[in-house]
């Protein structure tokens with residue numbers, strides 16, 4: 001397990017190290033759930049979002065900070081090619 005020592009920013013933000021973001025493939029706009037255990041330990045868990053169009057929660061990509069599923073991206077691509 002990697003451990004990082006990070007400082008809490010003015011707005012309450014904690015920046016995840018670039019190496020960690022790169023290694024985990026984290027992208028801007030991804031969401032996380034935050035839970036606190038009885039001993040004060042804070043857990044940050046990556047949460048998959050849902051497609052902004054069909055609400056699917058799998059095969060997602062992040063575009064402009066929003067989740068879109070591959071089915072919807074393919075449908076939009078096909079529609080764009082038809083026009």
Ligand SMILES: [Zn+2]
Nearest residue numbers: 051054069072
């Ligand atoms: Zn979709």
